[in-house]
Amino acid sequence: MSALKGLLIIETAERVAGEYAAKLLADFGAEVIKVERPGGAPTRRMGPFKNGESAVFAYLNTNKKSVVLDLDQPEDRARLDQLLARANALIDDHDETWGEAHALSYPAVSTSHPQLVHCIITAFGQGAPQAWQRARPINVINAGGWAYHSPSETTADKPPLKGAGRFLPDYESGIDAALCVLASLHRQRQTGQGQFIDISEVEVQVNRIDCVLDRMLAGDVEPSAERTAYDMGGPGTSFACRDGHIYIFMTTKAHWQGLCGLMGDPDWTKTFREDWLEFDCTRENVTRFRQHFSDWIVGQEKIPITEAAQKVGVAMVPVNTAADLPLNEQFIHRGFFQQVEHPAFGAVTYPTVSYRMSATPVRIETTAPALGADNEVLGGVNAHS
């Protein structure tokens, strides 16, 4: 049983943000028809590749169908209208100029398909200057503030970072887009009416830091040009250990006492007040602590030492790598990774979703479609079949 059974979503998106939003809905069980240009979606050409297939495309398009339409051609554009006439929602991530050129702007779609939920994801939202529309994920995460403030404690001479992987802001935007589409489809069930949803990727970035940035906006805290403006202070950070890295977070006397015990109460710990984390957490003490702690932790192995730390109430954890996760007992217990036979890759492991649903568990039922694999849903003769 799947949560969104019976809903039909059309995807004209051609970037990761929109494809991920539609993937989230497809993985919940909606029927998602991906509209690809002749030659295929741009994400089919993103590496890495194996046996000629893109891993990025394979990841982003599970549980979807594929049809090929050349939206520059009137006959194919008319075929899209036939799909939209029986669909519940349309997900797009093109800029406004493209939408106007293809009669897929908000005014055009709300007139021709008033029952449709229509979501467009753009970097800065509808109405942004035309020159801003071509923004890539690194531009979005820099415009939205997370790059400037990541990692914590970055010094002024080091560049802001793009985040994890290539597509972090796209995934964040995809989540908000999928949420809004589902909320609007709830309204469609009640009223039979469509709605237009305008998602700004930069505003997703800004919203995710609400409880830090809003206090600055309201004047509770001074905003600044400091790279550390989002930081919390304290000794928490990553450290190298013998076989990788660990992360430690400490704020209380109990954390400190637990750690001292774990290290065997070395003499240097006695030069700190036992409540230093709460009442004497100066920059100098943090630096001094880190020097001593680095010397000790570098000789430890990440799994045994973090397990021992958890048992004494110290929030020390391994910095898990891609290779660690499929072996992690909690990930195994929850079934987060799903083994699937992919036609080009063979047996591969898909990361799934963070929500285990008791009645409608999310499953990868089908791998990403071949180009135009579902052209028959268009009915009649297709120019590109």
Add this chain to the structure above:
Amino acid sequence: MPIPDRGGPLSGVRVLELTKVWAGPYAGKMLAHLGAEVIKLESATNLDEMRAYGGVDINSAPYFLSINQEILSVQVNMKTDEGLDLVRSMVAESDIVIDNIRPGAMERSQLDYENLRKVKPDIIHVSIKMWGTDGPLGYQTGYAPCFASLSGLTALVGHEGETPKGMNIRYGDSTAGACAALAAIAALHHRERTGEGQFIDLSAVETMTSLVGDSLFAYSVTGEIPRPDGNFHPEMCPHGAYPCADGEWVSIAVADDAEWQALCRVLNASALANDPRFATLKRRLANRHALDRAIGDRTFGETAADLADRLRQAGVPAFRSQSSIDLCSDDHLWTRESFRMVTDHRNGSRPIIGPSWRMKPDQAMIERGAPLLGEHNDYVYKEILGLPQERLDDLIARKIVD
């Protein structure tokens, strides 16, 4: 006093939240900003820490005000059996329950899903925990940077060749809340079609893991373990943040040779444009450290916003790397009402960070700031549960409503 109908796509949906700090309240906020009626269960003797941080007055604590707009607050002491009975009565009148309290706490109060469904058979219960509700590590609790580290995300974020420091320490809670809201509404669709509710067990660690999904999948396909890679992009070069005047930075992403030539023109760098080391994407990638230095030498004297503007006009995707003060004074964000005003009990009004979406027609109104503790006791107890005033007075006197 009736609560005004704010409209929006989730109008008519009622959510109860037993949440603290950030991830749970953020989920409630997103649903409220979509029009749901979201009621936060609170108690003076078991406060959300966010009402205490950074201020003495629990009704004007900045952290709390920054998240909980359009949330209703009802007081109930859940350490009493009578209080728990009142909670169950509220559950019976709700569609969705969200919690992010300590592992085992809902079970101890007999408010776990199996008990909730006895009260309301089609209830949707979303529970947010660091590692989910059960399993060998389910007992562990942690803070956002811990679950980012456990998730595989931190391992990918760092300057090249250095210890992976991860995203800013604040990253993680809000995204977990957003995924909780998403799954809750998916479950609402299932309920509307079939009449069946369900339990949603969310792992904040796995939320972070899903944000590096393509990297983990690529590892499964190719066997190559992804590393912290600074601003490296295998298909764009140059791709990074480059130093400008006054400590500012500009992000630049060049996907093809035309954009590369345009970048060189804007930087007046014909020497770079003609340098064979940088002639093709493949060569730029092979010589990217030299390339990054050469570009940095030419951006260094520029004003970030001006340079980014000239680059965009020339067709090169670029944007200033924005600090907190840049964001707070960003005209576009204010004009688009990303930043907007809500009512505030202390000062009359307060700016908040509005949702990332706009909807037409029927957008939910977002006008009221975070609630006073117990501000909506009358509404919940008298209008929803139908209790007479004397009964409410008695509950208050005996600190069942505290």
